[in-house]
Amino acid sequence: MGWLADYWWVVLLVLAGMLISGVKALRRVDATSHLKNRSELPPHRDNNAQWDEEDD
Numbered sequence: 001m002g003w004l005a006d007y008w009w010v011v012l013l014v015l016a017g018m019l020i021s022g023v024k025a026l027r028r029v030d031a032t033s034h035l036k037n038r039s040e041l042p043p044h045r046d047n048n049a050q051w052d053e054e055d056d
Contacts, residue, residue: 004011
């Protein structure tokens with residue numbers, strides 16, 4: 001772990017680069033166009049329906 005004490009600034013630069021690229025990627029996301037063009041959800045299937053009938 002001696003190399004970490006010598007090259008801590010390299011680790012800091014890598015983490016800063018990851019943070020900056022993450023922010024850039026999130027700025028490119030357009031949530032409004034996704035919400036306008038989203039597909040319909042399939043109908044929900046109730047998997048507990050068979051046990052509900054047995055309890056009655």
